[in-house]
Amino acid sequence: MDNIKSYVAEHKERFINELIELLKIPSVSADSAFSQDVMNTAEAVKESLEKAGCDLVEICETPGYPIVYGEKTIDKNLPTVLVYGHYDVQPADPIELWTSPPFEPVIKPTDIHPEGAIFARGACDDKGQMYMHVKALEYMVQNNTLPCNVKFMIEGEEEVGSPSLGWFIERNHEKLKNDVILISDTGMISNTQPSITTGLRGLSYVEVEVTGPNRDLHSGLYGGAVANPINILAKMIAQLHDENNHITIPGFYDKVEELSREERDEMAKAPFSLEAYKKALDIEDVHGEATYTTNERNSIRPTLDVNGIWGGYIGEGAKTVIASKAYAKISMRLVPDQDWKEITDLFTKHFEGIAPKGVKVKVTPHHGGQAYVTPIDSIGYRAAASAYNESFGIKPIPVRSGGSIPIVALFEKELKSKTVMMGFGLDSDAIHSPNEHFGVFNYLKGIETIPLFYKYFTEMSK
Template structure:
């Protein structure tokens, strides 16, 4: 495999200019999924990808959905070898505000940065067309150079990721047997820094709750009723204020059930990343960590659960002053989940926590806003360690095993619907300005991303 891999890497380097031209052709298509005016462009992007994949040897097709089409492609000519599912999306975010773009968003170009490095500028360059094409180009080089891929590959590109993926669940349910593989490869992630590749090994889940406290049947004059009348804002804020103790821990009974500790090996990996906690907080005007005492910022964001108040309203909030006791007060509360925390149990525990603290004359109503569990890749996964080694070979330094404070819904779907773990490997950077004007993708990310996938596929075949 080493000789074959060397040949593939050589071909990728020789064909790099042509691969960049192919990416530019894809970036020129304004496949904005949220705007019906671009429906035909989304279809065009899907058709272009299918034509490209078919041309290099995949059994590829456009699959219709009630929304934008899916792209599904198979290359299954490696008997006895693992089967991987590669996922990405071809749709892009809207370009507003257009006036902040230095050049038209769908006229991709190369730009030279102040340090002399080059970057690809255009909508979708990093999110996610540049990322998906790193894998396609690696597959192209394998098939052209040695006549096939080292593993069996299924590709799934969706066209609605930027608009909530409304068609994804029904499509996956209908095609589960076709899509199921040994492991999923998800490219919609990033590097640790410009020189350090990363694999995202854990994602936090999410539970959202909207809570409404009602007391009197109407707003009341605070001079006439202040004192004897119960104020729902006071009730609500007292309850919310009891969500955390003085050490930053969440006080809801049973909240930490299923929350495990990070292994010492993972902690050592995170410590080796040189993360500057002071700069992290200082960048947003803060100085002191407010989370659980004794835990690092990376540990808090990547591996610990949270309870956060995201919004609170009640009474008069307009200009001037109005002395009123409101009839209702509302808050939006979210919980980030990790490990084996059960979203349904967390929701029920929070509601019981609130009910137990209601005084007479106070009533409560809840409105749920989604619920999904956290995800964690097994630290001992053979596929994970093969991919880590492959990335280290390409980048010349150990790959970071990082977490994400947020969620990537498709990873949860792969686990719950298809029974697959995911290797989340991408080559974006924090400053790629995804979803913003002047989105960019480093030329080095595109080049070494191709080479990285070639190495990862070779490693997974072993």
């Protein structure tokens, strides 16, 4: 399959420029101010799939942002790969921390990417990784090497919890029928040590509101005499962890999958330097659940983090006010066997229960999803491992990721097929952060590796 390497070498300028055009559209699904941009991005993805060689491409309406569906069928008796990706991106704030504007992509070298990385919101998550699949299809169609059927389902609401995806899948079982689902929305250990994500954490994301007095009050006249919603919210958040950083919500750990000592020892073999980790983040020490290592804390253990908090006067200078309300966005990462809806209920009940009498509490669930584990003896996993092995010259390591792609569990439930997560990003790519980027090496390597997956998957499926 040296053809793909030469094809990529020949077209790499164009591949990069096409991605840059896509990255210029600020498709922030969380903020309705960008809704037209999100729609425009769907249109651009549709056109790219048509050009790459799909027989049929549709923009499918949903109750939210549309899903771009594409397909190329060569023989109904051959297997079908369903590619899932998303064309929406995270909000770019805090925008002042970007060294170049988030929607004006530039290529700059970094220590890890001496050959350059594309800096833009969505460069890695997930426009860049999704577009690798479009370009891989282009190669296979142009060179008549597509060995099986392919379908694309590219959504625009992943960053807000995919609220319309279940709706769409339920109504399109036949259309989406497949033998394996392929997603590039995760990372690998390094550019010299590929890995395949076999586990994803589940998620429960809620927003809480604490209301004290019915209006903002002067902190001199009322300070010390009424419950201050910010102080109370801080106290309630503090109570969610005990002194061992164990989460205190009753029942929270009841269904947590406990890994054996052997499994934990196996995981511990993945290359990891705590010193390098602390240095990269400029922290004096790590912080987490007692008796677990850093890599366990962020993969096999459930967590609870405040993702945002606000209340009172947050402008320039000082204001002596007791706010009427304080708010926080809180997410819990879940592990296999925890049910996100049950955990959301447990959180809500507990959080309401620990509120003192002087305040009212409202908990609003945002979204969630179940954890997922890919079996490493599945055809999909083995085909992916062979593809990486051939492309990188090194056998990939299976790893559990701390992130969540809630829809993976949904796919299995609704479409009855396994998902393979072939990620080409790196932890240092700053996804969800200012200065998100995606290595040019990684982007092109992804395009080279994907056709190998199709080849091995079709062969192994015979």
